[in-house]
Amino acid sequence: MSDSVAGSLAAEKNFYQEKTHKGILAWLLSTDHKRIGIMYLFSMLTFFLIAVFLGFLMRLEMLTPGETVMGAHTYNSIFTLHGVLMIFLFIIPGIPAAFGNFMLPLQIGARDVAFPRLNLLSYWFYLTGAILALLSLFTGPGPADTGWTFYAPYSLRTGTNVALAVMAAFILGFSSILTGLNFITTMHRLRAPGMSFFKMPLFCWSLYATGWIQILATPILGITLALVLMERWLGIGVFDPVKGGDPVLYQHLFWIYSHPAVYIMILPAMGILSDIIPTFARRTIFGYKAIAFSSLAIAFVGYLVWGHHMFTSGISDTSRMAFSFLTFLVAIPSAIKVFNWLATLYKGSIDVTPPFLYGISFIILFSIGGLTGLILGALATDIHVHDTYFVVAHFHYVMFGGTGFVFFAALHYWGPKMFGRMFNSKVSYIAWGFLFVGFNMLYFTMFVLGYMGMPRRYYDFLPEFHSLHVVATVGSWILIIGIIIMFVNLYRGFRYGPRATMNPWGGTTLEWKVPTPPPLENFDKIPEVKHEPYYHPRNQEERQ
Amino acid sequence: MSGASPTTGAVDSVFIFIVAISLFFLVLITFLMIYFIIKYNKKRHAKAEDIHGNTTLEIIWTVIPTIIVLFMFYFGWKGFEFIRNAPEDSMEVSVTARMWSWLFEYPNGVETDTLYVPVNTPIKLLLNSQDVIHSFYVPAFRIKEDAVPGLQNYLWFEVSKIGEYDVLCAEYCGLQHAYMLTKVKAMPQEKFEEWYEQMRQETQSTYASSDSTQMSIEASPKTSMAGSRLVQTRGCMACHSTDGSKMIGPTFQGLFGREVVLIEDEKEITITADESYIRESIMQPNKKLVKGYNPLMPSQEGQLSDEELNAIVEYLKKL
Numbered sequence: 001m002s003d004s005v006a007g008s009l010a011a012e013k014n015f016y017q018e019k020t021h022k023g024i025l026a027w028l029l030s031t032d033h034k035r036i037g038i039m040y041l042f043s044m045l046t047f048f049l050i051a052v053f054l055g056f057l058m059r060l061e062m063l064t065p066g067e068t069v070m071g072a073h074t075y076n077s078i079f080t081l082h083g084v085l086m087i088f089l090f091i092i093p094g095i096p097a098a099f100g101n102f103m104l105p106l107q108i109g110a111r112d113v114a115f116p117r118l119n120l121l122s123y124w125f126y127l128t129g130a131i132l133a134l135l136s137l138f139t140g141p142g143p144a145d146t147g148w149t150f151y152a153p154y155s156l157r158t159g160t161n162v163a164l165a166v167m168a169a170f171i172l173g174f175s176s177i178l179t180g181l182n183f184i185t186t187m188h189r190l191r192a193p194g195m196s197f198f199k200m201p202l203f204c205w206s207l208y209a210t211g212w213i214q215i216l217a218t219p220i221l222g223i224t225l226a227l228v229l230m231e232r233w234l235g236i237g238v239f240d241p242v243k244g245g246d247p248v249l250y251q252h253l254f255w256i257y258s259h260p261a262v263y264i265m266i267l268p269a270m271g272i273l274s275d276i277i278p279t280f281a282r283r284t285i286f287g288y289k290a291i292a293f294s295s296l297a298i299a300f301v302g303y304l305v306w307g308h309h310m311f312t313s314g315i316s317d318t319s320r321m322a323f324s325f326l327t328f329l330v331a332i333p334s335a336i337k338v339f340n341w342l343a344t345l346y347k348g349s350i351d352v353t354p355p356f357l358y359g360i361s362f363i364i365l366f367s368i369g370g371l372t373g374l375i376l377g378a379l380a381t382d383i384h385v386h387d388t389y390f391v392v393a394h395f396h397y398v399m400f401g402g403t404g405f406v407f408f409a410a411l412h413y414w415g416p417k418m419f420g421r422m423f424n425s426k427v428s429y430i431a432w433g434f435l436f437v438g439f440n441m442l443y444f445t446m447f448v449l450g451y452m453g454m455p456r457r458y459y460d461f462l463p464e465f466h467s468l469h470v471v472a473t474v475g476s477w478i479l480i481i482g483i484i485i486m487f488v489n490l491y492r493g494f495r496y497g498p499r500a501t502m503n504p505w506g507g508t509t510l511e512w513k514v515p516t517p518p519p520l521e522n523f524d525k526i527p528e529v530k531h532e533p534y535y536h537p538r539n540q541e542e543r544q
Numbered sequence: 545m546s547g548a549s550p551t552t553g554a555v556d557s558v559f560i561f562i563v564a565i566s567l568f569f570l571v572l573i574t575f576l577m578i579y580f581i582i583k584y585n586k587k588r589h590a591k592a593e594d595i596h597g598n599t600t601l602e603i604i605w606t607v608i609p610t611i612i613v614l615f616m617f618y619f620g621w622k623g624f625e626f627i628r629n630a631p632e633d634s635m636e637v638s639v640t641a642r643m644w645s646w647l648f649e650y651p652n653g654v655e656t657d658t659l660y661v662p663v664n665t666p667i668k669l670l671l672n673s674q675d676v677i678h679s680f681y682v683p684a685f686r687i688k689e690d691a692v693p694g695l696q697n698y699l700w701f702e703v704s705k706i707g708e709y710d711v712l713c714a715e716y717c718g719l720q721h722a723y724m725l726t727k728v729k730a731m732p733q734e735k736f737e738e739w740y741e742q743m744r745q746e747t748q749s750t751y752a753s754s755d756s757t758q759m760s761i762e763a764s765p766k767t768s769m770a771g772s773r774l775v776q777t778r779g780c781m782a783c784h785s786t787d788g789s790k791m792i793g794p795t796f797q798g799l800f801g802r803e804v805v806l807i808e809d810e811k812e813i814t815i816t817a818d819e820s821y822i823r824e825s826i827m828q829p830n831k832k833l834v835k836g837y838n839p840l841m842p843s844q845e846g847q848l849s850d851e852e853l854n855a856i857v858e859y860l861k862k863l
Contacts, residue, residue, distance in 0.1 A: 072719050147716050153693065154676040154718060159838035241694030247677055248692060281584070283592035290602050312679060312714075313690045314697040317628060321621055328613040332606065338573060339605040340597075345580035349592035352581065360577065367573050371566035374613065378620025380558040380627060384686040387679060387714040451559075453683020455714045458722040462710060539594045 014420065018520040031116035032520060036123050037102030038418065043130065044090050044098060045487075051085035052483060054078050059442070059476040062469045065460060072459040076145040077160070079457060081137070083148030084165060088172050089130055091403055092261055095268035096214075097126070097179055099410050100207050102418055104183060106511035107201045109192025109529065111521040114185040122178035129172035136164035147457060149258070152239035152250040156231055163232055170225045173218045176264070180214025183207050192510070194529035201509045201533040202291055206271025209295040213260045213267075213302065221257035224250070248313050255306035263302040265399060266366075267295055269406035270337055273359050276413055277341055278534035279507045280356040281348025285534050287340040294333035301330040311382045320379055327377035334370055338363060353505065354428035358409035361436060365401025369394055372447065387457075390450025396443045408435075411490055416500035420517040423493025431489060434482030441475025509533050548684040548709060549701040551627040555686035558623040562616050627687060630700030634668035635661075641671065641678035641691035642842055643792075644720035645779030646711065654743040657777045659711065659728045662736035666702040674842040679715035682728060688714055703730035718840075719792060720782060771859025774852055783841070786863055793841060794834045800861045806832040822857055 015034050019026040027039055061068045061075055070078070101119065105112055113119050137143045140161040146154055155162050187208050191200070227238050228250075237243025239250040270291075278285045285291065307315060307323030341363060350356070372394045375381045385391065416422050445468050450456075454465045461469060503512040510529075514522055547553045583589065637659065638649040648659050661667050671680055673691040681688040682701065689699040703709070713724035731739065775781060775796075783792035794804075802817050812835065815821060824831065826848070829841035848856070 072722070076716075076719065076721075145718070151677060151716070154716070157676060157838075157840060158718065159840075241692075246694070248695065281592065282586070284594045284596060286595055287597040287602055290597065312688050313677075314692050314695050317624075320624070324620060324624075325617050328617045331613050332609050335609045336602070336606055339601075342573065342576050342580070343595070343598075343601070345577065345584060347589070347593040347595060348580070348584045349586045349589050350581050350584050351586050360581075363577055364570075364574055367570055371570060374566060374616055375559060375562050378558055378562060378616055378623075380555050380620050380623025381562065382620075383624065383627060383688050384555045384559075384683070386688055387681075453681070453710070453712065455681065455712050455722075457716040460722040462725075536592065536594070539592050 012515065012519045012524070014515065014517040015520045016517060029120070031112070031120050033101050033105050033112050033116065033119060034418075034518060036119050037098055037100075039123055040093060040101060040126070041098035041418075043126065044093060047085045047089040047130065049487075051082050051090060052480065054082040054085070056476060056480055058082060059473040061459070062461070063473045065463065065466060073145065075459045076457070077143040080144050080147055080165075084133060084144075084169070086399075087148055087261075088169050089126075089133065091265045091399055092176060093126060093172075093179070094265065094403065095272065095407060095410065096183065096207055096210055096264075097122075097175075099203075099272065099414060100179070100183060100268060103414060103511055104186060104204060104207060105190070106514060106518060106522055107204055107509050108187060108190060108195055109510050109523060109527045110186060110190035111523060111526075113182050114189055115182050118178055119182055122175045122182070125171055125175035125178065129168045129170075129175065132164055132171065133168035136161045136168065140164065149254060150225075150228060151254075152228065152231070152245075152247045153241060155228060156240050163229060166225045166228050170222055170229075173222045173225075176214045177218045180211035180218075184211040184215070187211075192526050192529050198289065198292070199529055199532055201271075202274035202285065202288070202295075203268070203271035205292040206267045206269075206274070206295050209299040210264050210267045213264050213299050217257045217260040217264075217303065220253060221261075224253040224257065227253070248310070248315065251310050251313055252306070255309045256303075259306040259309065260299075260302045262395075262398075263298055265403050267298060269362065269403040270295065272406050272410050272413070273341065273362050274337075275507075275509065276355055276359040276409060277344050279413075279505055280351045280353055281345055282351065282506065282536055283344065283348045283534070283539060284532060284536065285340070286343035286346070287336075288532070288534075291337055291340050294336045297333040298330060301326065301333070305330055308377060308382070311379060312386050324377055324379045324382075328374070331370065331374060331377070334366075338367060338370075351506075353412075354423075354425050354432070355409045355413035355505065357429065357432055358405050358412060361405045361432070362402055362409070365397055365405060365439070368444075369397030369399075369401055372397065384453075385450050387455055388450035389446040389454045389456055392456050393443045393446035393450060396446070401439060401443070405435075408486065413505065414511070415490060415494055416504050417511060417516050417518070419494035420500055421494050421497040422500045422504065423490050423497055427485060427489040431482050431486035434478055434485060436482075438475050438477070438479030438482055442472050442479055443475075445472040445475065508535055547686075548705060548707075549682075549687075549703055551701050552684065552686050554623045554626045558619050561619055565612060565616070627699075630668040630698070631666040631702075634666040634700055636668045636670060637661075638670045639672065639680060639691065640674055640847075641680065641713070641724075642674035642779050643676065643718055643840065644713070644724040644782040646680075646724070646726045647777055647779065650740070650743075652740065652744045654740065654747055655777050656743075657779070658726050660736065660739060661703055661728060661730055662733045663703050663706055663730045665733070666700055668698060668700040671697040671699070674847070675840070676717050677715045678713045678717050678724065681712045681714035682709055683712070684709045685728075690715055703728065706730050706732060724782075767855045768858040768862055770852075771855035771857070774848075774856050775859060778844075778847075780856075793837055796860055796863045799863065805835040807835055808832045819857055819861075822860060823853065826853065826856065 015032055021029050027035055058078055061070055141159050142161060144160045144162045144165040145158055146162055150166060187204060230236050231238055231240060237245040239245040239247050241247060274285060274291050305323060305327045307319055308327045311320055376394060449465055449468050454461060500516050502516050640647040645657060648656050671689055671691040673693040678691040679688055680691055685701040687699050687701055689697045707730055709728040711726045711728055713721060785791050785795045786797055788795050788797040799817050803814060804817050806813050826844050828843060830839040833839055
């Protein structure tokens with residue numbers, strides 16, 4: 001890549017200093033992809049922290065048998081809300097909306113996304129959905145108590161405020177579709193001269209694969225939720241067996257979206273890791289095309305495996321077999337990625353920085369999540385562990401251990417670029433220690449609980465599960481201490497830390513060749529791309 | 545195969561197979577990762593080497609995992625085939641799930657809220673639900689299947705050891721989901737036969753008197769006793785108390801002759817609870833709702849015979 005881009009632009013204003021409006025409107029009306037990215041980031045982190053707190057309350061309730069701190073109704077509402085906030089307001093928009101928005105145009109050498117105003121509109125949809133979700137807590141007959149899956153016919157019967165929560169998810173869907181559409185167009189139309197698809201950083205590839213899922217799968221969620229609303233308001237009988245409907249149909253429709261959505265959550269994290277590893281191994285990625293195509297393969301096969309959420313629902317034995325088979329196939333591209341990341345460490349010159357440490361935790365935690373997924377994909381074993389803590393542990397390993405840890409890695413990796421200041425690395429390592437220990441204590445215990453037969457969404461438990469619940473709850477405290485240390489450190493760093501240089505990590509992709517923080521339209525002159533994304537000039541010199 | 549039921553072993557062996565292979569890969573991945581990070585640390589290895597890829601390696605680590613997961617799929621499916629196909633000579637018991645209890649119906653008409661079974665006899669359960677989705681789960685037998693309203697699902701097991709085994713509801717079904725528990729009680733064959741016959745006689749004798757006139761029903765203390773048992777086995781007590789305390793539904797205490805405020809077609813009406821009101825509330829519970837309660841109760845239409853309905857009404861009169 002052209003180093004001339006780096007230019008001596010110190011005099012140029014950064015994007016924080018360029019304002020179109022005053023006060024908060026400078027943010028809410030800005031179409032700058034960087035401002036929108038940061039708005040998403042702060043909104044999402046707010047909901048993430050609320051949802052963490054709800055998770056903390058759930059674990060506290062499970063500390064002792066019977067009532068500990070709340071009644072059953074409150075508990076049911078809290079786990080519903082924990083799921084809705086984490087899934088719809090944090091992890092689905094998650095990496096694409098925050099880091100994707102900020103980094104994608106920088107990484108491909110563009111001045112903004114293809115449709116900047118549409119981008120702002122999708123943030124407003126996000127905000128509207130979020131406000132509705134919060135309203136559902138304080139208005140009407142109280143927060144929904146259905147679980148984040150809104151399974152019919154329970155969701156049609158309960159007296160709680162399901163309609164508003166469903167509305168919220170419906171509107172959030174539009175935000176997701178528009179973001180996907182925007183990113184795909186951006187990658188097709190706005191790549192800098194010389195940047196072919198195969199010269200894009202792998203984070204872009206993962207956003208590309210994710211974009212297609214967002215566009216093609218999200219409408220099905222919209223249709224499903226619209227049907228739930230019509231059923232509740234107009235009494236049409238699509239899902240309610242009393243009116244001749246089919247509750248299993250609801251599960252099909254719900255998971256046709258929500259399983260691909262799992263890949264919306266994980267693919268961008270895999271993309272970030274594919275950027276972080278070559279940066280800190282100081283060498284090019286191993287198997288660029290294998291990683292890029294495995295993203296597409298996951299996005300494609302991911303559409304066809306939804307039935308594995310329904311192995312006990314009464315679908316035919318033939319469909320159970322077919323879905324089990326396809327589920328095993330989707331495991332392969334993930335395995336390929338893991339092996340390529342490992343191979344990228346080989347003969348590197350590894351610098352264990354905080355972003356690297358948080359990033360590679362993904363490999364272990366995601367592997368545990370993925371391998372236990374095989375137990376859930378196999379028919380015989382799924383029948384036993386379905387709807388138990390085993391499933392809860394599995395998806396927390398994938399979602400939190402995978403996406404969550406990479407999200408933290410990205411905060412450390414790109415945060416200095418976004419905010420212009422550095423955090424304290426030592427404190428980051430300490431926070432990581434708490435996070436890693438607490439995480440495994442909390443969720444690994446759940447695998448054991450699940451195999452012993454502890455069902456999920458239980459307000460109470462049989463005596464034999466008590467001691468393990470205590471272990472998990474103590475784990476949750478350690479985890480939360482880690483989260484607090486990490487965020488306090490990042491906040492202090494990004495607010496008061498020493499100024500970050502243009503390229504503090506020695507990154508090779510284009511975002512490291514613009515000033516920190518970047519100017520309003522990123523590039524003074526659109527760069528011309530000559531090399532692969534993970535080109536370390538030093539390695540070439542030494543070879544000669 | 546060992547374990548509480550043959551299904552236990554069928555599931556556990558697949559589990560052990562997958563866990564063993566997974567553990568191998570997890571250890572391999574973790575070891576390689578840590579080894580590379582130490583060996584190729586910048587302190588020891590200042591010069592990185594760009595290796596763009598290796599097609600042979602890519603093929604190896606695509607093909608080997610594919611073969612392995614196909615084996616896992618195959619064993620998972622084989623195990624499933626076993627736990628899915630009940631032996632022909634299984635004893636069939638109907639299971640009705642509803643918020644938040646279970647009802648078991650034996651071929652001879654006996655109804656219970658706990659599942660009594662003979663050991664070493666395959667039992668096939670036919671699952672149904674009266675309201676929302678529930679899931680019948682016995683961790684000790686490693687079996688689970690949803691009870692879906694409007695759909696008949698099934699599962700089977702065969703208890704190998706005398707004892708009691710927990711039954712849990714595994715599909716979230718509302719407020720008392722965590723308390724939708726019962727037990728499988730496995731007895732020796734002869735003891736079961738004895739119990740089964742005794743229960744049959746009790747069930748028959750209760751309604752034997754109801755062949756006569758309406759008058760005699762009202763007079764019969766046996767009828768109200770049958771009502772008391774029905775209220776237990778049919779799960780009424782999950783939502784209605786008999787001591788005046790407010791639960792999911794209104795209390796049964798002093799119901800007869802009480803003034804109740806009802807909502808019918810969004811209008812408030814006040815009536816005095818009489819026999820016809822109670823009958824209607826059991827058969828069409830959501831037509832008139834007691835003010836302040838949600839329309840959660842499933843209709844008992846087709847679930848209760850005339851005799852059974854009479855017995856429940858008699859019992860409620862006395863509370």
